[in-house]
Amino acid sequence: MHCQLENKHEVYIWLKSNQTCLICDESSGTADPVCGACETELPWLMEHCEVCALPLPATGLVCGQCLKQPQAFKQVVAPWTYSFPIDSLISRFKHQARWPLGHLLAHLLGQFLQHRYEDAALARPDCLLPVPLARKRLRERGFNQAAMLARWLSEDLNIPWDEHLLSRPRETVAQQDLDARTRKRNLHQAFA
Structure with a gap:
């Protein structure tokens, strides 16, 4: 008596197939779980304080708080703002x-x-x-x-x-x- 199936069918490889975007629930069109449109629309942090990453109106600046009271760290690296x-x-x-x-x-x-x-x-x-x-x-x-x-x-x-x-x-x-x-x-x- 054999406990294993004898059929030799193709195996569905989930990681290699098109994924559903975890943000908009549409097909991502790739093996990544996020579509290009949603990734582009993420709230990317642009101009920010060079020390604490607080959003600022121009690049290469240090915010007033970091100038007034130096932080215990050198730099914060943040890709996004904390928003939807x-x-x-x-x-x-x-x-x-x-x-x-x-x-x-x-x-x-x-x-x-x-x-x-x-x-x-x-x-x-x-x-x-x-x-x-x-x-x-x-x-x-x-x-x-x-x-x-x-x-x-x-x-x-x-x-x-x-x-x-x-x-x-x-x-x-x-x-x-x-x-x-x-x-x-x-x-x-x-x-x-």
């Missing part, structure tokens, strides 16, 4: 466990970063470090979206990632409903 549909994709990935949306965001971010690395406008990092999720929220959500994004980016960019170099020794309240000043205070000594 990016805000919706992030929220649905994070709060509804829509992992294909997170994978799409990681893939698009990876393409953006790869172009920046090739133009020598951005130095490649030695390692990707995802921000640890508070234990309570990790239990509630069941996954760390930052670790998933880091893993997917690591694969696309061939950069190692390590989710154990950073720890979260102190639990904090959720940042989502806090203003900027309270967020900063909330995260004081939250990571090691």
Whole structure:
């Protein structure tokens, strides 16, 4: 008695076929899960502060806040503004466990970063470090979206990632409903 099917039919290879765009639900026409029109229409960040990436009216400027109070970092690299549909994709990935949306965001971010690395406008990092999720929220959500994004980016960019170099020794309240000043205070000594 044989448990395996004897038929030798062609196997449908999902990854090689045309995909449905995860943004507009139309055929993407490619093996990518986003169509060209939706990718073009994403809220790409154009002119921005060279330090914090705040949108500005001209390129090559540093915003007043970064001039007044130097930041603890050298540069923020952001491909998009936080507006539709990016805000919706992030929220649905994070709060509804829509992992294909997170994978799409990681893939698009990876393409953006790869172009920046090739133009020598951005130095490649030695390692990707995802921000640890508070234990309570990790239990509630069941996954760390930052670790998933880091893993997917690591694969696309061939950069190692390590989710154990950073720890979260102190639990904090959720940042989502806090203003900027309270967020900063909330995260004081939250990571090691």
